[in-house]
Amino acid sequence: MIRKYIIKNKKGVFGISVLFLFGLIAVLAPYLATRNPWESFKPNLGISKEHLLGTDLLGRDVFSQLIWGSRISLLVGVGSAAGILIFGSLVGLASALSSPFMDEILMRFTDIILYIPKLPLLIFLAMMLGRGFLNVVLVMIFTMWPQTARIIRSEVLSLKQRPFVEAVKVLGVGTFGLVKILIPHILPLLLASLTNLTIWAVVYEASLSFLGLGDPSVITWGTMLYYAHVSGVIFIGNYIPIVAPGLCITIFGVGMHYLASAIQDVYAQRTRLWKPF
Amino acid sequence: MLQKIDVDYNNTILDVVHLKVYFPVRKWGPFKRGYVKAVDDVSLSVEKNKIYGLIGESGSGKTTLGRAIVMLERPTDGKILFMRKNLWELKGHDLKYFRRSVQMIFQDPFAALNPLWTVFKNLSLPLFIHDITDKKEIQRLCIQALTEVKLAPHYLEKFPHELSGGERQRICIARALILKPRLIVADEPTSMIDASLKGDICKLLVELKEKYNTSYLFISHEINVAQKLSEQMLIMYLGKIVEVLTTHQAGKYLHPYSKLLMYGMDYSIPDEVILRFKGEIPSALTPPSGCRFHTRCIYATPICTTQEPPLVEVEPGHFVACFLYD
């Protein structure tokens, strides 16, 4: 139902295409990558037929790294974002729909986590849990869920006041039914958060890698950025190892953003208050 | 009207007993608290097959009273009885039965419908909730409901934003009626409808009442509309009922505030008559002492400032809360 309308919207088409494209690249990585991303060739080559985007300072094929790197980047990005969203929404919904007392308790708990500084917490947890990208995902979920919980809670609280929600309560709908009814209404918010969180996750993953807390045994767009920076390849004049992954992150972010925007547009059309002139 | 000793349970749907609904308001310090006394000691019986007009301006408490009856507001004191049981003690099967019996129509028909759903989904929701699952039956009932409010079956596929205000209100009425309730609380159903179309909605409500023997609690600030529709009128001011009368006695309002409301609607009455009543509606946070209306009343006497007038029966079925008639 809503999908029909997104296709009509240009922004939505762009967003979905980007998502689809990157998803496809990630899935078909073994077939698309021309070379083994770990193998060292002649370092610092420019664009050529052999190496589509050249090589970095260690001689690794940039194009192949990009292709393979999309897998982990997307996994980490979308996975963390999804995890944050799910956990945050659950807490937010529970808080908004339960008794004021329960609401207070949940919110205080959320606040506590919220007030702990992010990066130190990230570092601490990463150190505790050790290396490995799954841990990176867990760490990010744990630090970011309170933000989502607050946003969802305030949205649901305001939705609760709307006449159509009161109407369904008067009709006799129970709490579970109410949640089912409310979810499409918080969807635009969730999707908007999703884009922010995904980009955040990808960048933070790079930060962690940068600090040596990531997983050095995997290649992601973030680690590509790290290595490009650390190896100082730009000083030699080879910009490709930085521009390529950076561009990928950007395009992906823009695509997600437009998708969320398109969904918000559809939602706005439906709920548009037609004020009499 | 007042708490009878022998309430006829076969005829009464709901009994409101000394209901108080207060909303706490926190002032600047954490300790200072005021209460907005939206409904302050109101008692009434809602009987079968009768249209009640609940009139008041904003701040009178009429909307809060209506909402309390459908359990959207919790009583601070007093109780509302349905089938001899306190509303908030109903559980499970009884609660579901209450929901089938008492429904509500809201003021803003657009806001009262789920904008992401088709008319069909909006209408069929109550059926799902009350365990009607057969698809054919649901379809049949929805089309029947639409026909009752004089809309063609093809409206089922439309979305609320595609309809006009009058059509949306009809859908809300259809939704309220689909379970054949005994009482519908209508909160300002005609306020957002064009003047040229109010008549149709009123006519519809009356027709449906005759057909399904539903009672209505018609809440409005438009006294002239409510008058034509109701069999019994209740006028509220700042949380209290100030007059009750049947519409045969309409026009013979006794309470000064009721008279004021009547005059207000009628532009042929010169300004001077109305402007004698001074002031504006006081805040419900700090209502005046004694008779709530005394600060504006041209007939006020010293006793009006200190004591609250009780609701007395001046003729059969006509009650007034005013010392002029005590």
Added chain:
Amino acid sequence: MEAILRINDLYVSYFTNFGEVKAVNGVTLNLNPGEKLGVAGESGSGKSTLALAIMRLIRPPGRIIRGAIYINGKDVTKMSERELRGVRWKQVAMVFQGAMNALNPTHRVAFQIMEAIRIHEKINKKEAFKKAINLLSLVGVDPARAKDYPFQLSGGMKQRVMIAMAIALNPSVLIADEPTTALDVVTQRKILALLKELHDRLKFSLLMISHDIDLLLHFCDSIAVMYAGQIVEQSSTKNIVQHPMHPYTAGLLKARFRSNFKEFWSIKGSPPDLISLPPGCRFRPRCDMASEECARENPELIEVKPYHFVRCLKVQDAAEN
């Protein structure tokens, strides 16, 4: 005597995702000096858009497509923002719908009046403050409340402040858009009485817009009835009440809940869809008198009797014979 406000064949539309919403479709209207003209209309009539157009406050996706609006002889549709600043509030001012909520809750009341004055006129703060105090007493608000914030005032008082802001620079034309909604019964009459008093005193011309035709009949000298972005009838109040000629006007008068009420009555059909207006006469789908020729072309607004304009083929035909 030259009309102080002359609207000539005005067209205003909103270009939305749903399509072009034709809010005003060829309105020609004259407001004479000192006149109190009421514009009656319901949802979809275009009356509020008309008011905003006069003030040149139509913003995208809305646009004035065609037509002219002459205020004191000058066409405001052709003016630049700079020139408009000399017109807005000084020659034409407006009291908006739901005005009580238009006050900035974070500024004191006198400050807001001063701001309104100082944006359009070069006077210093002291002078402006004095003026604000004067205005407050003129509209019946105790000047001691000048330093209050909006939340400390009642609805009626806020409305008075809005009126004070509107008359601050002594405009020739005052537009009042639904000035009495959301006020209680007594306050409504008080505000109307205030407007009348100010009108008599300051001698501006008043354009009052309302969906409540009873209010306009009580207050105004003449009435223009709007439907689907056009004026369908215009005449003196007396004529409108005693001899309404357009079926819509007659319908509006009949649908009132008055004391001589017999049964519930409504005009059949629904308000017009401004995106897809029917061909021919816009009121045809709801008219009992409509015939074949009504579907062919939209009638012109014609003066069928001295100062009585009607836009209806049937009425115009009957008047000819």
